[in-house]
Amino acid sequence: xxxxxxxxxxxxxxxxxxxxxxxxxxxxxxxxxxxxxxxxxxxxxxxxxxxxxxxxxxxxxxxxxxxxxxxxxxxxxxxxxxxxxxxxxxxxxxxxxxx
Numbered sequence: 001x002x003x004x005x006x007x008x009x010x011x012x013x014x015x016x017x018x019x020x021x022x023x024x025x026x027x028x029x030x031x032x033x034x035x036x037x038x039x040x041x042x043x044x045x046x047x048x049x050x051x052x053x054x055x056x057x058x059x060x061x062x063x064x065x066x067x068x069x070x071x072x073x074x075x076x077x078x079x080x081x082x083x084x085x086x087x088x089x090x091x092x093x094x095x096x097x098x099x
Contacts, residue, residue, distance in 0.1 A: 017069060024062045031055045063097065 013021070035051050071090070078086035 011070075011074060013069075021062070021066065024058070024065070028055060028058045028062065031058060067093075067097070 035048060038048050075086050075090055
């Protein structure tokens with residue numbers, strides 16, 4: 001069973017989940033550094049915009065993976081334990097993500 005210590009607003013992740021999230025963030029960081037270099041080297045605007053779009057897509061993908069895991073663990077565990085307040089937290093989180 002997965003562990004979620006949501007009462008303290010932190011989560012112990014499995015080694016697999018941790019590695020996956022960190023790998024995604026490292027790729028995104030590399031993309032950001034590439035965009036910075038493009039600006040420094042006066043790359044054409046359209047080329048930079050395409051790379052920014054790729055970063056946005058990567059961040060959305062990261063959010064989807066993290067949100068899925070959050071629902072499967074923290075939300076589900078809290079509901080099983082009778083804590084329905086987690087549903088309101090999830091709704092608020094989704095509202096912020098959908099801006």
